[in-house]
Amino acid sequence: MLSALASVPRYPCAQLPTPVQRLAELGRALGIPELWIKRDDLSGTLYGGNKIRKLSFLLGQALEEKRHRIVTAGAIGSHHSLATTLYGRRAGLEVEAALFPQPPTDHVKANLAANLGAGAHPIPLRSPIEVPFVLALRSRRSGAMLIPGGGSSPRGAIGYVEAALELAEQVRTGELPEPDLAIVPLGTGGTAAGLELGLRLAGLRTRLLAVRVIDRIIGNATTVVRLAHRIQKEMHRFDPALPWVRVGRCDVEHRQFGGRYGEATPAAIDAAHQARALEGIELETTYTAKALAAIVCRAREGSLPNGPILFWNTFSSVRPPGYDPTGAAIRHLLPPQWKHIFDDENMWDD
Numbered sequence: 001m002l003s004a005l006a007s008v009p010r011y012p013c014a015q016l017p018t019p020v021q022r023l024a025e026l027g028r029a030l031g032i033p034e035l036w037i038k039r040d041d042l043s044g045t046l047y048g049g050n051k052i053r054k055l056s057f058l059l060g061q062a063l064e065e066k067r068h069r070i071v072t073a074g075a076i077g078s079h080h081s082l083a084t085t086l087y088g089r090r091a092g093l094e095v096e097a098a099l100f101p102q103p104p105t106d107h108v109k110a111n112l113a114a115n116l117g118a119g120a121h122p123i124p125l126r127s128p129i130e131v132p133f134v135l136a137l138r139s140r141r142s143g144a145m146l147i148p149g150g151g152s153s154p155r156g157a158i159g160y161v162e163a164a165l166e167l168a169e170q171v172r173t174g175e176l177p178e179p180d181l182a183i184v185p186l187g188t189g190g191t192a193a194g195l196e197l198g199l200r201l202a203g204l205r206t207r208l209l210a211v212r213v214i215d216r217i218i219g220n221a222t223t224v225v226r227l228a229h230r231i232q233k234e235m236h237r238f239d240p241a242l243p244w245v246r247v248g249r250c251d252v253e254h255r256q257f258g259g260r261y262g263e264a265t266p267a268a269i270d271a272a273h274q275a276r277a278l279e280g281i282e283l284e285t286t287y288t289a290k291a292l293a294a295i296v297c298r299a300r301e302g303s304l305p306n307g308p309i310l311f312w313n314t315f316s317s318v319r320p321p322g323y324d325p326t327g328a329a330i331r332h333l334l335p336p337q338w339k340h341i342f343d344d345e346n347m348w349d350d
Contacts, residue, residue, distance in 0.1 A: 005158065005161075005162055005235070005238070005239075007238045007239065008057060008060070008155075008158060008235075008238050009057070009060035009061055009063070009064040010056045010057050010059075010060035011055070011056055011059035011060045011062075011063060011087070011091055012056070013044055013046070013052055013055055013056050013059065013087045013090070013091075014043050014044060014052045014053055014055075014056045014159075015042065015043060015044055015045060016043070016053075016162075016166065017166045017169070017170065018038060018039045018040050018041075018042050018043050018166075019039045019042065020036055020037065020038050020039065020167075020170055020175050020176045020310075021036065021037055021039065022034070022035070022036055022037075022176070023035045023036065023037050023278075023279050023281075023311070025278040025279060026274060026275065026278045026279050029274065029278060030295070030296060030299040030300075031299055032295075032299055032304065032309055034177065034307065034308035034309065035295075035308075035309050035311065036176050036179065036308060036309065036310045036311070037279075037281070037310070037311045037312075037313055038163075038167065038182075038310060038311070038312045038313060039313055039317075040052075040053070040163070040312060040313055040314055041281075041282075041313045041314075041315050041316055041317035041318075042317060042318075043316075044083075044087075044316075044318065045318065046086050046087065046090065046318070046320065047082065047083050047086050047087070047316050047318050047320045048315075048316035048317055048318045049079055049083065049314055049315050049316035050160070050191050050314035051079055051080045051083035051084070051150070051151055052083060052087070052159075053159030053160060053162065053163055054150075054151035054152070054156035054157065054159040054160070054190060054191075055083060055084060055087050055088075055151060055156070055159075056159055057155050057156055057158050057159050058147050058151055058153070058155060058156045059087060059088060059091050059093070061145070061155055062088075062091075062093060062145045063091060063093075065145065066143075067093065067143055067144065067145040068092075068093060068094060068143040069093060069094040069095075069096065069141070069143050069144045069145070070084060070088045070093050070094070070095045070096070070144075070145055070147055071096045071098075071135060071138040071139045071144050071145070071146050071147070072084050072095070072096070072097055072098070072135075072146070072147040072148070072149070072151075073097065073098040073099070073100075073125075073131045073134070073135055073148070073149045074097065074098075074099060074100075074149050074150070075099065075100055075101070075102035075108075075128075075261065075262060076099045076100070076101060076102055076104070076108060076111075076112050076338075076341070077102055077104075077105070077107060077108025077109070077110075077111040077112055077262070077286070078097070078099065078111065078115075078149075079111065079287075079315075079316065080149065080150050080151055081097040081099065081115055081120065082111050082114055082115045082118070082120075082320060083316075084097070084147060084151070085097065085115050085118045085119060085120040086114075086118050086320055089118060089119045094121065095119065095120050095121065096120070096121045096122075096123060096138055096144075097115065097120045097121065097122055097123065098123040098125055098130070098131055098134045098135060098138070099112075099122055099123065099124060099125060100125040100126070100127055100128045100130070100131065101125075101126070101127075102261055102262035102286075103260075103262045103263060103264070104341060105262070105264060105285070106325035107284050107285075107286075107325070108262065108286075109325040109326075109327060109341065109342055110323045110324055110325040111323070112327070112338075112341070113322055113323065113324045113325070113326075113327040113329065113330050114320045114321065114322040114323045114324075116322075116330045116333045116334070117321065117322030117329060117330050117333075118320070118321065118322065122335055122338075123138070124335045124337040124338060131149065135148075148188065149188050150187050150188030150189070150190055150191075151188075151190055152187075152188035152189050152190030152191075152193070152227065153190070154227070154230040154231045154233065154234035155234055156190055157189075157190035157191070157193050157194040157227060157231045158194065158231060158234065158235060159190075159194060160190065160191050160192075160193070160194025160195050160198060161194045161195075161197050161198035161201065161231060161235065162194075162198065163194065163195065163198060164194070164195050164197070164198025164199045164201070164202055164204070165198055165201065165202050167182075167198075167199075167202070167204070167206075167310075168199075168202035168203070168204055171204070176308070176310075177307070177308045178204060178205065178206060178308070179206045179307070179308045179309060179310035180205075180206065180207065180305035180306070180307035180308055180309065181206065181207050181208075181209055181304065181305050181307075181309050181310070182195065182199075182206050182207070182208050182209070182309075182310040182311075182312055183208075183209045183211060183291050183292075183294060183295055183309070183310065183311050183312065184208065184209075184210055184211070184291060184312040184314065185210070185211050185213050185287035185288060185290060185291045185314055186210035186211055186212045186213060186214070186219045186224070186252060187213055187214045187218075187219060187287065188214070188218060188219075189218070189219060189223050189224045189227050190227065191312075191314060192208065192210040192224045192250060193223075193224045193225075193227035193228040193231060193247075193250075194228075194231060195208055195312075196208055196224060196225075196228050196247050196250055197228040197231055197232055197245070197247055200245040200246070200247060201242075201243070201245055206310070207251065207305075208250065208251065209251050209252075209253055209294065210224060210250055210251065210252050210253070211252075211253045211256050211290055211291040211293075211294040212252055212253065212254050212256070212257050213256070213257060213261070213286060213287050213290050213291075214257075214261050215260075215261065216254065216257075219252070220252060221249065221250040221251070221252050224250040224252075225247055225248065225249065225250055228247040228250075229247065232244065232245070232247075253294045255294070255297065256268065256290040256291075256293050256294050256297070257290075258290070261286070262286050264285035264286075265285070265290065265293070267290070267293040267296070267297065268285040268289035268290045268292075268293050269285060269289070270293070270296075271283065271289045271290075271292040271293040271295075271296055272284070272285060272288075272289035272292070274292075274296070275289070275292060281313065281317075282315065282317060283313070283315055284315055287314060287315065288313055288314055288315040291311065291312070291314075292311060295309065295311060325342075326342060327341070327342040
């Protein structure tokens with residue numbers, strides 16, 4: 001099945017396959033006999049996380065189409081924007097990033113510093129509402145290619161169809177048992193949609209639980225299912241013989257959101273602490289710690305399946321160049337609207 005993706009253009013930025021490992025200590029603490037992790041935090045040497053699989057296909061598309069500029073969007077601490085800048089610049093492309101506010105944790109500030117230091121051309125926004133209008137205008141210019149937030153286009157999300165097929169191969173070779181349930185954060189939906197489709201194509205019985213970390217109008221089951229159908233159509237452009245499968249549902253956990261994007265909830269902070277203390281694995285509180293918090297919550301409720309549970313780590317364990325929450329090296333690059341971001345932690349509060 002992996003050979004079906006061979007004709008889709010890609011840029012070599014992903015280090016695959018990513019490993020799987022058992023979380024014995026954390027599983028013991030939570031009462032989960034078979035708790036496993038998929039280490040997509042190790043997906044790249046320059047920067048890791050789930051964005052790298054998507055960028056492999058998106059940058060491949062940009063280079064095939066002879067584009068010279070990427071236009072994308074995200075929050076000020078966006079992992080997607082940072083990854084796009086790092087790998088886009090390495091591929092010889094200019095990167096423009098329309099960025100909107102989020103709670104400025106140290107991790108958010110450090111990501112922003114790394115993004116600007118890597119060469120992103122920032123477009124400061126006051127609200128996510130402005131994103132569609134700004135991207136529509138910027139992407140019309142000659143040589144520009146639009147990459148939506150999170151890289152969650154049908155082409156980009158093929159990266160997570162491939163990830164599910166990769167997991168199936170790891171199950172087949174005995175690296176881990178077939179999971180009863182896989183848990184992944186749900187933001188713009190590309191990761192969840194690609195996995196839902198890929199799990200069905202691979203013939204795995206694994207159910208997916210997508211843990212919402214963004215406003216419900218963006219992160220919801222309908223969005224994921226619709227994107228999965230669009231991914232399948234995109235794949236058939238390259239391989240008409242690929243079998244059609246039905247993705248009719250996506251289970252979404254809504255309780256870990258926290259009220260606004262980027263809010264560090266007590267449950268997420270506690271989950272991140274447990275992962276670090278028991279397994280030496282770093283998470284962040286916008287995405288991955290909330291996904292792990294859903295596992296913790298369901299373990300305490302007794303609502304997890306009895307079989308193996310797989311936590312899909314979409315964070316990067318590789319710190320990029322210029323990752324500094326003080327922003328000392330990039331203050332001269334800050335747009336006027338962001339001059340005080342590294343001084344006033346409450347500047348974005350409502």
